[in-house]
Amino acid sequence: MKSVKNYTIATASTADLPRTYLDEHHIPFIPYSFTVNSEPETDDCREESRAAIYAGMRKGDVLTTSMINEFVYYDFFKELLDRGENVIFLDMSVKMSVSFENCKKAAESIRTEYPGQELYVMDTRCISGGLGLLVMKMVELKEQGADFDTVIRWGEENKLKIAHRFTVDDLNYLKRGGRVSNAAALVGSALGVKPVLYVPDEGTLNVASKVRGRRNALRAISDAVLNDLSQLDVTGQEMLILHADCLADAEYVRDLVKEIHPEMGEIRISSLGVVIGAHTGPGLLAIFYLCNGRTPK
Secondary structure: OOOOOOEEEEEEHHHOOOHHHHHHOOOOEEOOEEEEOOEEEEOOOOHHHHHHHHHHHHOOOOEEEEOOOHHHHHHHHHHHHOOOOEEEEEEOOOOOOOOHHHHHHHHHHHHOOOOOOOEEEEEOOOOHHHHHHHHHHHHHHHHOOOOHHHHHHHHHHHHHHEEEEEEOOOHHHHHHOOOOOHHHHHHHHHHOEEEEEEOOOOOOOEEEEEEEOHHHHHHHHHHHHHHHHOOOOOOOOOEEEEEOOOHHHHHHHHHHHHHHOOOOOOEEEEEOOHHHHHHHOOOOEEEEEEOOOOOOO
16 A cells, blocks of 8 residues: 555544534545435434434434445545545444445445555444544544555554443334344333443444433443543543433533543534434433443443
8 A cells, every 4th residue: 555645534424523523624424314204314414403303303203224325435436536536434333334335345346447546445343423533533643744554554553442332211212223122122111221332342332231210321321431531541632422312411421521530632512413313312322532442331
């Protein structure tokens, strides 16, 4: 692989970054599609769109998502390569994205048409804001003048050091996606059970623990975050907190982290993207940050 400076970092709407950030840093993104009550929509990454979607879900709107086909990826890559740029493309973990095989096929096809340019597709092993944080860190390196190979090397060496911690409010959304059984969802909902989830090195979504009640779920996720941070020098480190229409919970975790670690850098709060949100429902809270290594607790 040749060391080049003329390159762009591109991603997908599932990085769950705000549109303002994507536009400010000139990050091209491929949008996922979804339906609301069978009406087709496109994920535009705008905060106001996300807020409207979650408000609708609380009223009973039904969302379904669909994969991106090979031809859409091909056209996306072609537009970037036609500019004469080399491309680093980051999307969701292959284990969580049925679109990834289509992405690889499109990349393999188009590389033969642009033999003098590089197209690097990374299996990030990240999802949602974890992917977003990876994009942010790699874009930061690029903007500091790092070349193509250096940015890729940093991404590959550090992608498994991005912690992903989640809790959800309604098990029925996970039931629809096959994450829990009908019986487990029924019993869990009746007992007020809330799963605390994390992403391991494989890039899947696993259950770290199950607790009774939302307050205990927030305590469990906060304890896990603080345990990770206690093992690090977090001076100046950024954190992303995403929420699906539960801003007060996001602010609670932010304030707790800042109280214990005032030396931390910016803790950004924004809305969860609708593609992940379609499978988890309103009330999801997710926290992402650099760590020494991914652990359940």
